[in-house]
Amino acid sequence: MPKNKETDSSSKAKFIIPVVIMVIIFLGVGIAMGYFRNNLYTVMKVPDFELTDQNNKKITNKAMLGKVYLVEFFYSRCPTICPVMNSNMRAIEDEVNNPDFGIISISIDPDNDTPKILKQHAKSVGAKSLDWHFLTGDRTYIGNLADQFNIYVGDEEDEGESLNHSGMIALVDKEGNIRCRYNKDNIPILYYSGLNYEDPEGKTPKLTGKYHPDREILIEDIRKLLQ
Numbered sequence: 001m002p003k004n005k006e007t008d009s010s011s012k013a014k015f016i017i018p019v020v021i022m023v024i025i026f027l028g029v030g031i032a033m034g035y036f037r038n039n040l041y042t043v044m045k046v047p048d049f050e051l052t053d054q055n056n057k058k059i060t061n062k063a064m065l066g067k068v069y070l071v072e073f074f075y076s077r078c079p080t081i082c083p084v085m086n087s088n089m090r091a092i093e094d095e096v097n098n099p100d101f102g103i104i105s106i107s108i109d110p111d112n113d114t115p116k117i118l119k120q121h122a123k124s125v126g127a128k129s130l131d132w133h134f135l136t137g138d139r140t141y142i143g144n145l146a147d148q149f150n151i152y153v154g155d156e157e158d159e160g161e162s163l164n165h166s167g168m169i170a171l172v173d174k175e176g177n178i179r180c181r182y183n184k185d186n187i188p189i190l191y192y193s194g195l196n197y198e199d200p201e202g203k204t205p206k207l208t209g210k211y212h213p214d215r216e217i218l219i220e221d222i223r224k225l226l227q
Contacts, residue, residue: 075109085194102131
């Protein structure tokens, strides 16, 4: 018995509509994934700061407007993660090589890290850029500033804890916003690691690790913000 035209059209529609819906969903997911891959999340405005650098110059967040820059907390006598962080910063400085890029390294040991000491430290690190500022100031102020950044720094009142700190790095855009990329689950990572790892996925920190995955993605994201 020959098929009715209406029945035939209805069958085609039942087949085509789900296919169209699936294509739309697929395209939508692809567009969303592309967005997360190519766009950086805005975490917050960078906290206000005013500290003194290795050249006895006052450096503020307002003075850094127009620059893409990184912020780390460290101290010059640190025997563990600070040399690793400084080394990764140095590699990023070389790779980016842009006059609109800078680095802010804030000492959590200002009693020792005077501008004179920090100038020597900058030389030993091999810092080249005039916009790599090693900053010092009041320890309470610096501890409060770290809290505003949401980057861990030990309690200054605790002698055994005061020089502990996180290895995380903040990325700041030209407008003074802290920015970050999304992870594979499309969740903002917030901060980048300045450490080395024993595995390419960045799961196991190791001072002598040969992998530094966040250094590579930082370079990519800095270049995005410089465009």
